[in-house]
Structure formats: C-alpha cells, structure tokens
Amino acid sequence: MGVVFSFLVVMALVLVVYLGVGVAGLRGLFGVVIPYAAFLTFLVGMVYRLIGWAKVPVPFRIVTTCGQQKSLRWVKRSRLESPYTNFEVVLRMLLEVFAFRSLFRNLKAELKGPNLIYGSYKWLWLGAIAFHYCFLTILIRHFRFFSYPVPKVIQLIDQIDSFFHIGLPHLYMTDAVILAALTFLFVRRLADPRLRYISLASDYLPLFFIYGLVISGILMRHFFKVDVVQVKQFTMGLVHFHPVPPKVGVIFYIHIGFLSALMAYFPFSKLVHMLGVFLSPTRNLANNSRAVRHKPAPWWKKPKFKTYCEWQEMFKEALEQAGLPLDEDCYKDKGKKQ
Amino acid sequence: MAKMPKPEELIKTIDYTPPEKDWMDDIPPKFLPGRYCYPAKPHILEEIGFPNPREWSPTDEDWKLPPNWKEIILDGIKDRLSKYRSFKVFMDICVRCGACADKCHYFLGSGDPKNMPVLRAELIRSIIKGELTWQGKLFGKLAGARKLTQDVIKEWFYYYYQCSECRRCSVFCPYGIDTCEVTMMGRELLHLVGCNINWILEPVRNCFIIGNHLGLQPHTVKENIEYLCWDIEEVLGIKIEVPFNKKGAEILFVTPSGDYFADPGIYTMMGYLILFHYLGLDYTMSTYASEGGNFGLFTSHEAMAKINAKIYHEAERLGVKFIIGGECGHMWRVKHQYMDTATGPAPKNLETPKSPITGTVFEHAKSTKMIHICEFTADLIAHGKLKLDPSRNDKYIVTYHDSCNPSRGMGFFEEPRFILKHVCNNFYDMPENTIREKTFCCGSGSGLNTDEFMEMRMRGGFPRANAVQYVRDKHGVNTLACICAIDRAALTTLMNYWVPDVQVCGVHELVANALVFPHEESGERPRTMDLRQQPLKPEDEENA
Amino acid sequence: MVIDTRVCKEHPDCEACIEACHKAHNVPNIPFKRHEIKWIWKEEFEHAFPDIADEYLSEYLHDREFLLLCNHCEHPPCVRVCPTQATFKRTDGIVMMDMHRCIGCRFCMAACPYGSRSFNWRDPRPFIKEPNPKYPTRMKGVVEKCLFCTEQLAFGELPVCVRACPHGALKFGDLTDPNSEINQIIRENFVLRRKVSLGTGPSVFYIV
Amino acid sequence: MHDAGKIIPGMIAFVLFVTIPFWANFGKAAPEPKPELPKEYKKCVESKDFMRREHMKLLRKWRFDVVRNNMRVYINSEGQTFDMSLQNECMRCHTQKKKFCDVCHDYVAAHPYCWNCHIPPEEKKGWATKETENLTEEVSSKQPASHH
Incomplete structure (x- = not known):
C-alpha cells in the first residue's frame, strides 16, 4: 500500500509540474518560488530538528561497546569499537559516518534444519554506501552550475566520474551506480517479505523522489536535451537572487520539482538521519564512565533510599541474633540531630 | 506453567x-x-x-x-x-x-x-x-x-x-x-x-526494603554463606571466615544475591570466598548492600539509581577503599554506565582501586572506584600471584558465554577469557558470530527469567543454545562458563532443554577448582573434589 | 591492394607513399623507436615474410624492401579481440577504426600478426611538423593504423599512397569484383601475401 | 541546549556546507556567455534553438554515421545537404573555436574531448612550430595527459 501511494505521489508530482510548466507556463512558480521555499524549508527545518535534539540532555553514557574496553594495561583494547578518549570517539564516528562501520558488520541468520547459521551479508552495506557516495558526488558535481569559474576540483571530479568515456556526453559512473543502488534498495524492500512487512510509505517516498531526481537528470543529459547555458544562467541567478526561469524543456522543471520535493520533505522524514547519526549516544560517547565523572542529568537528585540506619532499625533483632555487629554510629547521629 | x-x-x-x-x-x-x-x-x-x-x-x-x-x-x-x-x-x-x-x-x-x-x-x-x-x-x-x-x-x-x-x-x-x-x-x-x-517488581521491592532481590534477611544471608563455608571446608579441608558489615575493611564485595543460595551460583560464590581467603584479602560483605544486581535497570531510571545508591552508602559507612563487584551481567552494565551519572559521585572515602596484592592501579575505574572481580583476578594471574593447577578442571571442556550487558555495555571480553585459559586446559570459543559483541542473550535477561515465561525463554535462548550445541558437537564441550547470575540460572534451564549434556558454571568456580593452596601443595591434604563435591577426575569416580 | 615490389626495387630510396600517407593522416614522426607510430613502412623480406624466408634467400629478394601496411584481413583477429568494437570490418572489407571508442587496451596489437598497429604512448601532436588541417590527429592512449584512406574513398579518390607513388607500384581496387584491374593483376602475376598460413586472409598482395 | 560546544559548530558547518552555492559566489556575477557568430553565414545546419540544445546529439550522430556507417552527407530539415565533418564542415563557418565553442563550454564547464584529435582552425599551426627535436623522452613523459 505504501509503495503504491508513494508511486502515485511521485506520478502526481510529475503531472503537476507538467501541467504547471508545460501547459500553464508557470515557470516562475516552479523554477523560482518553489525551489527557494523548498530550500528554505530544508535549511530551517534541519536546523530546527538539530536544535530540537540538542535541547534534550544525554543523562547517561550508554555507549554500545563493540570491542574490548580499556582495563588492564596488558589487555589489548579496541580503540575504534570501544573508544576511551574523545579522539577515539571521533575516529569511531568517522568510521561510522564515512564507512558505515556498523552496517558492515551485518550478518544474515538462517535456520537450516535444527541449526541457526550466520553468514556475512554485506549487500546492504554495499548498496547503502554506493548510494550515499554517488549521491554526494552527484551533488558536488552539480556545483558546476553554481560557480563561475568552475573550481578545478569540481572539474576533476567530473572528469573522474566520466572516466570511461562511454557515449557522448560521457556517462557518469555515479549515475549508473546510483540507479543500481537505488534499485537494489527498492527491490529488497519489495522482495524480502520481512522488509516488506516493516516498510512504510515514508520508506518508499524518499526512494522514489531520489529515483525521480536521478532519472530526470539522466534523461536531461542524454535524451531530452535542454540548453545547458540557459540552465546555468538560471542557477547562477538563483544563488545571486535574481533568477530568470529558463525557457527550456519541462524535463528540467521536473528535475527541479523532484529536488524541491526532496528538500522540503527532508526535515520531516527519516532522512534526518543525515544529521541524527552524529547525535546517537550509543556511538558518539567515550566508554570511560568508570574513569571519568560525567555531567549528570539536569534533573538529577541524590536518590532517596532506605539508609543503613533505617534498615538496621528494621532488622535489629535479626542482626543481633545472627551475631552481626550493630552500627553504634546510627544512634550517635540520631542523638546529634535531636 | x-x-x-x-x-x-x-x-x-x-x-x-x-x-x-x-x-x-x-x-x-x-x-x-x-x-x-x-x-x-x-x-x-x-x-x-x-x-x-x-x-x-x-x-x-x-x-x-x-x-x-x-x-x-x-x-x-x-x-x-x-x-x-x-x-x-x-x-x-x-x-x-x-x-x-x-x-x-x-x-x-x-x-x-x-x-x-x-x-x-x-x-x-x-x-x-x-x-x-x-x-x-x-x-x-x-x-x-x-x-x-x-x-x-x-x-x-x-x-x-x-x-x-x-x-x-x-x-x-x-x-x-x-x-x-x-x-x-x-x-x-x-x-x-x-x-x-511481578518478577521484576518484587525483587525491586525486596531490594528497596530488605536489601536484595531475593528478600534474604541479614541472618539468612549470613547463614547461607556459613553453609557454603562448611562445604568449602569439605572440599578444601580448611575453615574460612567471611567478614560481614566489617567497618574499616579495605574492600567491599558485592555480588548478585542469586549467588547466595541458587545452584549453580553458590559454587561461584564459594569460588570468590576461596580466592579471597587464599589472598588473605581485607574485605567485607554487607547484609545491607547485599545485592549487586539491579532490577531497577529493568524498571525505571529512578529505581535503578535508588538501588545503586545503597552500595555507595554502605561503602561510605564501612569506610572501605574501593568496591569489587561479583560476576553479574546487568549489574555490570549498571555499575559501568550508570553508577556515576545516575547514582552520583562515589563517597569521598573511596580511593582509586589498587590491588593490595599486585599494586596494580585500576585507572579505568578511578571515578566509580568499582572493579569487576574478573579484572581483579586476571590481574592476579597476570602477576603470577595465584598458584593454579588447570588440570584439576580437565574433566570440563569449557566454552564461554559473553553476557550481553558486560559485552555491549562495557566491552568486557578478554579478562574472563584470560582467566579461563589459565584455569582450565580445554577452552573453546563458540562461533565468532555468536560471541563477544555479537553474543546472544540467554533468553531470560532483563527480569524475564520467570517460569511462566518458559516458552519464550527457550525460544529466545535458542540461538545461544544452538551455538553451544555446535561446540559441544565439535569439541565435546560439556561446560558453559559465564559471568552472570541470571545466566547461571537461566542457561542451566536452557541447556537442560536444548543441549542437555552441558552444565553451567561461573568463572570463579573454575578458578577455585584450580587454585592450589599451600597445604595442598605440601601434600598435606591434596584436593580430590571440585566445588560441587564431585571427584576431580572421572576415573576416581569409577574406582570409588 | 597490390604492391609491385619489382618497381620498388628500382627505386630503393623512394618513400613517396610513406611520406604522403603520414603527412595526410597526421602520423607523428616520433624519434624513439619504442613510441614509433607507423601506418605504412618498409621492411626486409625476412621480416615481412618470416614464414617463407630462409638463410639461402636469393639475392633477388634479399636486395629489396617491402612496403608494409595493414592487410585489411578477411578474418581480422584485431576485430575479434576488440572489446569495444572500436575496430570493426566494414561491408566493403576495410578494417576500420573508431578512434572515439578505442580504450587503449592494445588487445588488437597483440592479436595482429603483422605489427600493423601502433599505440600512442604520448601526445602525438608535438611530433607532427606540418599537420594536415583536414584530418584529425589521435590522442594519447589510442591505437591507430592504416585505414585504406576511407576518407578519400568516400569521395571517389584512391588512397593517398597509391596516388603518391610516382612509379605506379601500388594498385588499389575491389578484390571481389572479378573484372577489376586489381583482380586481373593478381591473376596475371605471381603474388605473395604475408603469413597466409595464419588464415587471416590478408588483402595486400605483393608481386615479387 | 546541551553539548552546545559540539553541536553548534556542527550546525554551522552543516549550514555552511549546504549554502556553499550562495556564499561561494556572492558578489561574483558570472558574465553572460556571448559566443561570436560567423559574420558571413546567417544560418547553421539547423535552427539556432535546435543547435543550442542538440548540437552534441547531432555531432554524435554525425560521428556515428561517418565512422561506422560510412555515410557522409547530412540532409537537414530544409533538405539542404552538408558534409558531416566537425573539422571540415562546422569549422568552415565557425572559424574560431576559442570565441565560439569555448565560450559556452567554459561557462558550464563542459569539456568535450573533440579537440584532443580534431584540429580547430586556429590551432592549425600551433604545436607544429615548436622544436620537436629537443623533446627527450623525459620531457615528453611530463606532458599532461591528453585523454581529457
């Protein structure tokens, strides 16, 4: 149901843009107003979410330790999986954010007869990391539309990405790989009954938005050509705040439409994991809570419990019978207080 | 049921x-x-x-x-x-x-x-x-x-x-x-x-009011320990004294109350007591803070802090220098990750733990002043302070179950393995994907080790049992060592159900089995029984 | 193509065909042997026909040099091995190259038994003294060879080398046409082809 | 706010990252690209609009037809015929690559590799005047890769 709904949303988006630009000619609305609004939503929304998280304290150090703690000198510890210092935490986070360390650990459990078998299962890691890095590269590549002169490094990325010189204009590797990765991420949600069971519309929708974004981009580059000079004049206008919507094919506006939808959807969805991953207390803290006294929760009070003296009063008889010593200090203190 | x-x-x-x-x-x-x-x-x-x-x-x-x-x-x-x-x-x-x-x-x-x-x-x-x-x-x-x-x-x-x-x-x-x-x-x-x-809240209530999950009153605690001392005397041939509520002792020892009287936890308890006696350690147990575990963890943050606090309170009253905690799973998650921030700073009289035997300073516990008994023992073994005869555990082919909480809440993997490798000759780890940070639960953790929950416990414990079965079939493993009181109870039931020929024990039970006392060394009274009062070598059984 | 080596023998210093070809196709003159590019060049008998050469070679053959170039084989091994179909066989029999597609893997060079192919180890442009502005150059990293002047044939002209030969030693035509001049020459003369036993079916014939 | 010392710098980094296009360009308006059109010719092979959008596709088709299909004549939408050749036909009118092709290509940072092989009119002499004799193996190995 979720997948159908998401698909309909995406189709509706294409239709709306098509009608809006192709038929009604509302280039200003779809080329300027909506993208600006979407970008603003993205920026403000994400900052708002971040502040929302930041306002909540982290009362306990609930590190998930995936390696040996620091203890005795001669015990080899795992600095990356059980970080003791903040520097090691940074390394752990870098590994997590840039290499998807935890996902790399993934296993697949299978019940074969009476035995549970575990095997390494890195496809999800591969799909995820391929997708994320391609997305980032594509994003960076697009910087050529927002800069003049285009920085050498952007051009270099462009060259590397089109290294194989397939077709004309050259096919970007990232375009091909991101399509494959997206397809994998999508198909596994449909094909694996467990994933199908847990997947919601909000899992399919961003996938479809990105699909739409990528496909419209590829179509524009290789099939339905648009005048790229006009496009760049427009994008440069956007960042200089006097945009003139280009008179180019609807495909461009569909591309922009998907981008706007994605940006606007970002802060309200699971996509906030982009920033949230940095704030996960099981990963971003040092496993040194026995060595360092960390700041307790703002609401922390010394816990109220039955003190020894209260307890001794209760079990006085039993203590005496068992020959256990009574603490005279209890009575001294009492005397003082009274 | x-x-x-x-x-x-x-x-x-x-x-x-x-x-x-x-x-x-x-x-x-x-x-x-x-x-x-x-x-x-x-x-x-x-x-x-x-x-x-x-x-x-x-x-x-x-x-x-x-x-x-x-x-x-x-x-x-x-x-x-x-x-x-x-x-x-x-x-x-x-x-x-x-x-x-x-x-x-x-x-x-x-x-x-x-x-x-x-x-x-x-x-x-x-x-x-x-x-x-x-x-x-x-x-x-x-x-x-x-x-x-x-x-x-x-x-x-x-x-x-x-x-x-x-x-x-x-x-x-x-x-x-x-x-x-x-x-x-x-x-x-x-x-x-x-x-x-009820299985969680009754222990919590007992802990609040009486001092431990099981609701053992002070005299019962003491009596139970005395019974264990008699058993120790049977095995060891020497009488040992266990200090309770002793002011001015150097170390306060706390351990989950399951070890006071539940089989096979009692053997682990005997293990601690034998070790402490061997070392001549200046320690005390407490009948007030008689619980190392903390079912508050399974209840609420408040309840957890409240139960924890009694240990520091008692450590302050008794004027000890630091605290050693026994083998327990969830207890160590609490002591490691929550003791400080939830319960509050350690009392002033506590000092950074320093082994009185080896002089090792446990820097990594300098704030909470609380160390794991396995850290303590591993350090002793590393310094050669224990005379060990691992062949006494030869009838045990041992594997080790990483308890969830020390594994993923503490990073506690090497110390117990180090000990096991020194106290027994036959040690085999379970498959890689089922141990250490990837270890499987006994199926009864977090206060679910109750009989009415048995089907889910056996289901939840299935992955663990299956891995044990694997090493049993491959290496003939017959003993599952662990460092958790709940495990000792729960895994026993689990093994009986899934892998009936494997018994469960604590690490310190095996330590005490292997520990060679001077009077044993001199041949005055050689050890013939293990802590369970079974012959050390199976053939002796046949001869008898 | 037929090359009348008897004519060439008469003019041992004549390199008109080579010069014309290399000039027309912007073939660089790279002094280092290892990086040399050649479309058409001269070689002694034992190098050109190693399978039939022997130490008792008659002076008749020994004294002359043979013009070598791509044989535009009937069964070109270079086409078989090209992974991108940059080298392909046209319907008219010419073994054509699409430089745009060449990825520089050099499988074709390994496959060609005639050494007809050269690889651009470096940018050829600095080594082209007088570029022909009508014809492109190649870039570093691609393989090149004689293409039988497809660009000339398209406009009804004979290949450059054929036209450039002042002595009429080179003849070019459609082998499949039984009435063509070239067919007639082959029928009337004793001709050799290079390494015929390999079964590639070379299309360049030598009158000796 | 908790952990402000870490979160606020992180937030600033995030905001700076996503707004790069805005601040990295600020004040630097890009000049509008004005390619110089041939004076003596008024019309290209197809309409200006088409050529602006599709010239690459057209050239790709030409290239394919010439090299692979041995077809060398293009018939445009008005029935006129042209020799399909970048170097000899396009550049016949557009005699200055630098002032025509490069203007837009530089603007959008599109660098097709046509000119690695095809010789633009203004470069007809260019490299040939250089002393090639002095090019030792060492020097020449330092040449920039011409593959791009």
Whole structure:
C-alpha cells in the first residue's frame, strides 16, 4: 500500500509540474518560488530538528561497546569499537559516518534444519554506501552550475566520474551506480517479505523522489536535451537572487520539482538521519564512565533510599541474633540531630 | 506453567516469514501461556509507591487502566522525549533498513515479526507520530502513524516484556539505535498506568526494603554463606571466615544475591570466598548492600539509581577503599554506565582501586572506584600471584558465554577469557558470530527469567543454545562458563532443554577448582573434589 | 591492394607513399623507436615474410624492401579481440577504426600478426611538423593504423599512397569484383601475401 | 541546549556546507556567455534553438554515421545537404573555436574531448612550430595527459 501511494505521489508530482510548466507556463512558480521555499524549508527545518535534539540532555553514557574496553594495561583494547578518549570517539564516528562501520558488520541468520547459521551479508552495506557516495558526488558535481569559474576540483571530479568515456556526453559512473543502488534498495524492500512487512510509505517516498531526481537528470543529459547555458544562467541567478526561469524543456522543471520535493520533505522524514547519526549516544560517547565523572542529568537528585540506619532499625533483632555487629554510629547521629 | 513442546517440535514452529496482514492492524497480540509474565501483585506496587495497583491479568479483556490513562501515557512520552536524547533521536532517525531484524534472539526463536527490533521501536514511534505530530495526524497510516488505544497498551506490554534489553541489535544498527533504550522507555510508560510484571517488581521491592532481590534477611544471608563455608571446608579441608558489615575493611564485595543460595551460583560464590581467603584479602560483605544486581535497570531510571545508591552508602559507612563487584551481567552494565551519572559521585572515602596484592592501579575505574572481580583476578594471574593447577578442571571442556550487558555495555571480553585459559586446559570459543559483541542473550535477561515465561525463554535462548550445541558437537564441550547470575540460572534451564549434556558454571568456580593452596601443595591434604563435591577426575569416580 | 615490389626495387630510396600517407593522416614522426607510430613502412623480406624466408634467400629478394601496411584481413583477429568494437570490418572489407571508442587496451596489437598497429604512448601532436588541417590527429592512449584512406574513398579518390607513388607500384581496387584491374593483376602475376598460413586472409598482395 | 560546544559548530558547518552555492559566489556575477557568430553565414545546419540544445546529439550522430556507417552527407530539415565533418564542415563557418565553442563550454564547464584529435582552425599551426627535436623522452613523459 505504501509503495503504491508513494508511486502515485511521485506520478502526481510529475503531472503537476507538467501541467504547471508545460501547459500553464508557470515557470516562475516552479523554477523560482518553489525551489527557494523548498530550500528554505530544508535549511530551517534541519536546523530546527538539530536544535530540537540538542535541547534534550544525554543523562547517561550508554555507549554500545563493540570491542574490548580499556582495563588492564596488558589487555589489548579496541580503540575504534570501544573508544576511551574523545579522539577515539571521533575516529569511531568517522568510521561510522564515512564507512558505515556498523552496517558492515551485518550478518544474515538462517535456520537450516535444527541449526541457526550466520553468514556475512554485506549487500546492504554495499548498496547503502554506493548510494550515499554517488549521491554526494552527484551533488558536488552539480556545483558546476553554481560557480563561475568552475573550481578545478569540481572539474576533476567530473572528469573522474566520466572516466570511461562511454557515449557522448560521457556517462557518469555515479549515475549508473546510483540507479543500481537505488534499485537494489527498492527491490529488497519489495522482495524480502520481512522488509516488506516493516516498510512504510515514508520508506518508499524518499526512494522514489531520489529515483525521480536521478532519472530526470539522466534523461536531461542524454535524451531530452535542454540548453545547458540557459540552465546555468538560471542557477547562477538563483544563488545571486535574481533568477530568470529558463525557457527550456519541462524535463528540467521536473528535475527541479523532484529536488524541491526532496528538500522540503527532508526535515520531516527519516532522512534526518543525515544529521541524527552524529547525535546517537550509543556511538558518539567515550566508554570511560568508570574513569571519568560525567555531567549528570539536569534533573538529577541524590536518590532517596532506605539508609543503613533505617534498615538496621528494621532488622535489629535479626542482626543481633545472627551475631552481626550493630552500627553504634546510627544512634550517635540520631542523638546529634535531636 | 504451560506445557513445553519438545525442542524439535518447537524448532518446527519457527517461521521468519511475516503474516500477510499489516502489522498496524494486527493488535492486540494473543496472550498465550508461556509467552507473557504475570503482572505485579497490588501490594508490591503499593509498597514501592507505583501507580494503579490492582488485581488483573493480561488475558483479561479489561486491563483496568486509570481513567486518564491516555493522557498519562502521552504526557509520559513527551516527558521522556524531552529528557533522553537517546530516545528522541532514536525515534526520529530509524530508516527501517532492516539490518536489525534477524539480530534479535526473540525474533530468531519465535519468528514473531514484532520482535524485530525495528518494529519493537515502531510500536512507540507510530504512537508518537500519530498522537504528537501533525504529519501523523494528517496522513495517518501512510506516515506510519496510529492512534493510542488500549490494544496498543496490551501490545506494548507483550513486546516490551519480550525484549531482554540485550542490545545486540544496537551493534548492527547503522545509527546505533538501541532497542534497550526503547524498551526501557516502553516499560517506564507502562509503569505509569500500572502494567508491569511481578518478577521484576518484587525483587525491586525486596531490594528497596530488605536489601536484595531475593528478600534474604541479614541472618539468612549470613547463614547461607556459613553453609557454603562448611562445604568449602569439605572440599578444601580448611575453615574460612567471611567478614560481614566489617567497618574499616579495605574492600567491599558485592555480588548478585542469586549467588547466595541458587545452584549453580553458590559454587561461584564459594569460588570468590576461596580466592579471597587464599589472598588473605581485607574485605567485607554487607547484609545491607547485599545485592549487586539491579532490577531497577529493568524498571525505571529512578529505581535503578535508588538501588545503586545503597552500595555507595554502605561503602561510605564501612569506610572501605574501593568496591569489587561479583560476576553479574546487568549489574555490570549498571555499575559501568550508570553508577556515576545516575547514582552520583562515589563517597569521598573511596580511593582509586589498587590491588593490595599486585599494586596494580585500576585507572579505568578511578571515578566509580568499582572493579569487576574478573579484572581483579586476571590481574592476579597476570602477576603470577595465584598458584593454579588447570588440570584439576580437565574433566570440563569449557566454552564461554559473553553476557550481553558486560559485552555491549562495557566491552568486557578478554579478562574472563584470560582467566579461563589459565584455569582450565580445554577452552573453546563458540562461533565468532555468536560471541563477544555479537553474543546472544540467554533468553531470560532483563527480569524475564520467570517460569511462566518458559516458552519464550527457550525460544529466545535458542540461538545461544544452538551455538553451544555446535561446540559441544565439535569439541565435546560439556561446560558453559559465564559471568552472570541470571545466566547461571537461566542457561542451566536452557541447556537442560536444548543441549542437555552441558552444565553451567561461573568463572570463579573454575578458578577455585584450580587454585592450589599451600597445604595442598605440601601434600598435606591434596584436593580430590571440585566445588560441587564431585571427584576431580572421572576415573576416581569409577574406582570409588 | 597490390604492391609491385619489382618497381620498388628500382627505386630503393623512394618513400613517396610513406611520406604522403603520414603527412595526410597526421602520423607523428616520433624519434624513439619504442613510441614509433607507423601506418605504412618498409621492411626486409625476412621480416615481412618470416614464414617463407630462409638463410639461402636469393639475392633477388634479399636486395629489396617491402612496403608494409595493414592487410585489411578477411578474418581480422584485431576485430575479434576488440572489446569495444572500436575496430570493426566494414561491408566493403576495410578494417576500420573508431578512434572515439578505442580504450587503449592494445588487445588488437597483440592479436595482429603483422605489427600493423601502433599505440600512442604520448601526445602525438608535438611530433607532427606540418599537420594536415583536414584530418584529425589521435590522442594519447589510442591505437591507430592504416585505414585504406576511407576518407578519400568516400569521395571517389584512391588512397593517398597509391596516388603518391610516382612509379605506379601500388594498385588499389575491389578484390571481389572479378573484372577489376586489381583482380586481373593478381591473376596475371605471381603474388605473395604475408603469413597466409595464419588464415587471416590478408588483402595486400605483393608481386615479387 | 546541551553539548552546545559540539553541536553548534556542527550546525554551522552543516549550514555552511549546504549554502556553499550562495556564499561561494556572492558578489561574483558570472558574465553572460556571448559566443561570436560567423559574420558571413546567417544560418547553421539547423535552427539556432535546435543547435543550442542538440548540437552534441547531432555531432554524435554525425560521428556515428561517418565512422561506422560510412555515410557522409547530412540532409537537414530544409533538405539542404552538408558534409558531416566537425573539422571540415562546422569549422568552415565557425572559424574560431576559442570565441565560439569555448565560450559556452567554459561557462558550464563542459569539456568535450573533440579537440584532443580534431584540429580547430586556429590551432592549425600551433604545436607544429615548436622544436620537436629537443623533446627527450623525459620531457615528453611530463606532458599532461591528453585523454581529457
């Protein structure tokens, strides 16, 4: 149901843009107003979410330790999986954010007869990391539309990405790989009954938005050509705040439409994991809570419990019978207080 | 207690394919015997001041929730979202990638899709969306949102008491989402409307009032230990004294109360006492802080802090220098991760732990002043302070179960293995994917080790048992060593069910078996029995 | 193509065809042997026909050099091995190269038994003294060879080398046409082809 | 706000990252690209609009037809015929690559590799005047890769 709904949303988006630009000619609305609004939503929304998280304290150090703690000198510890210092935490986070360390650990459990078998299962890691890095590269590549002169490094990325010189204009590797990765991420949600069971519309929708974004981009580059000079004049206008919507094919506006939808959807969805991953207390803290006294929760009070003296009063008889010593200090203190 | 199916029948019922019906429409769960725990008795709730005490049963249609239960729950959610970043972030960033799905032992043992960690979290996440966000209110099910109903409370009760807070899923989650946090919040919310289980709250109440989970009164504690000392005398030929409530001792020793009288925990307890006697350690036990474990962890952050606090309080009163904690799983998660921030600073009289035997300073415990007995013993062995004869454990072919809490809440892997490799000659680890940070729960953690929950316990323990079975078949393993009191009880039941020829023991039981006392060395009275008073060598049994 | 080596023998210093070809096709003159590019060049008998050469070679053959170029084989091994179909066989029999597609893997060079192919180890442009502005150059990293002047044939002209030969030693035509001049010459003369036993079916014939 | 010391810098980094296009360009308006059109010819092979959009596709088709299909004549939408050749036909009118092709290509940072092989009119002499004799193996190995 979720997948159908998401698909309909995406189709509706294409239709709306098509009608809006192709038929009604509302280039200003779809080329300027909506993208600006979407970008603003993205920026403000994400900052708002971040502040929302930041306002909540982290009362306990609930590190998930995936390696040996620091203890005795001669015990080899795992600095990356059980970080003791903040520097090691940074390394752990870098590994997590840039290499998807935890996902790399993934296993697949299978019940074969009476035995549970575990095997390494890195496809999800591969799909995820391929997708994320391609997305980032594509994003960076697009910087050529927002800069003049285009920085050498952007051009270099462009060259590397089109290294194989397939077709004309050259096919970007990232375009091909991101399509494959997206397809994998999508198909596994449909094909694996467990994933199908847990997947919601909000899992399919961003996938479809990105699909739409990528496909419209590829179509524009290789099939339905648009005048790229006009496009760049427009994008440069956007960042200089006097945009003139280009008179180019609807495909461009569909591309922009998907981008706007994605940006606007970002802060309200699971996509906030982009920033949230940095704030996960099981990963971003040092496993040194026995060595360092960390700041307790703002609401922390010394816990109220039955003190020894209260307890001794209760079990006085039993203590005496068992020959256990009574603490005279209890009575001294009492005397003082009274 | 429900009748248990045979192991091979139980395996046949495990199916990982989820049902056709959408999970949001599939509530409430069926409360089948053996799959849920009995509710807390009203007098217990009253005694510890928990709300809504009443007689009820999960199988009832009406759970007698307070009239404003919905408001209470929603306020409770909002309150917790503003207090715990873990909870808030985890509720926001899950992408439902499914990496956690087949990591949960309850899922692997039951195939119940709501035991997939992702869905366990979704049980609350969907309510947050549906009740507290405009997107959820607007798009409903499409946004993964649903309304809070009594059936949802029933579902929560069922599934948050089918999670043993083992955190295995958290290891594999790309964002480190920790289902333990979610379950803790879920249980706290359930407490607010009086839905809780007796097996947890009675120990909590006992701990608050008497001093330990089992409710052993001071004289009982002392007597139990004395019985153990007699047994020690049988085995060792020497009489040992155990100091209680001794002011001015150097070390306070706390251990879970299960070790006072439950088999096979008592052998571990004997192990500690023998070791301390061997060293001539200046230590004391306490009949007031007579509990190392902390069922508060399974209840609420407040309850946990409250139980913890007694240990520092006692350490202050007795004027000890530092604290050694016994072999216990969840106890060590609490002592390691919560002792300081939840309970508060260690009393001033405590010093950074320093082994009086080897002089090793335990820098990594310089704030909480509390070390694990295995850290202590491993250090002794590393310094050659113990005369050990590992051949005394030759009849044991040992594997080691990493308890969830020290593994994933502390990073405690090498110390116990180091000890085991020095006290016995036959040690084999279980397959890599089932040990260390990937270890499997005994199936009975987080206060679920109760008999009425037996079917789920056996299901949840299946992955662990299966790995034990593997090393049994491959290496002839007959002993499963662990460092957790709940494990010692729960794994025994689990092994009896799945892998009947494997027994369970604590690490220090094996240490004491191997420990060579001077009078034994001199041949004055050689050791012939192990702590269980069985002949050291099987052939001796045949001869006798 | 037929090459009348008897004519060439008469003019041992004549390199008109080579010069014309290399100039027309912007073939660089790279002094380092290892990086040399050649479309058409001269070789002694034992190098050109190693399978039929022997130490008792008659002076008749020994004294002359043979013009070598791509044989535009009937069964070109270079086409078989090209992974991108940059080298392909046209319907008229010419073994054509699509430089745009060449990825520089050099499988074709390994496959060609005639050494007809050269690889651009470096940018050829600095080594082209007088570029022909009508014809492109190649770039570093591609393989090149004689293409039988397809660009000339398209406009009804004979290949450059054929036209450039002042002595009429080179003849070019359609082998499949039984009435063509070239067919007639082959029928009337004793001709050799290079390494026939390999079965590639070379299309360049030598009158000796 | 908790952990402000870490979160605020992180937030600033995030905001700076996503707004790079805005601040990295600020004040530097890009000049509008004005390619110099041939004076003596008024019309290209197809309409200006078409050529601006599709010239690459057209050249790709030409290239394919010439090299692979041995077809060398293009018939445009008005029935006129042209020799399909970048170097000999396009550049017949557009005699200055630098002032025509490069203007837009530089603007959008599109660098097709046509000119690695095809010789633009203004480069007809260019490299040939250089002393090639002095090019030792060492020097020449330092040449920039011409593959791009």
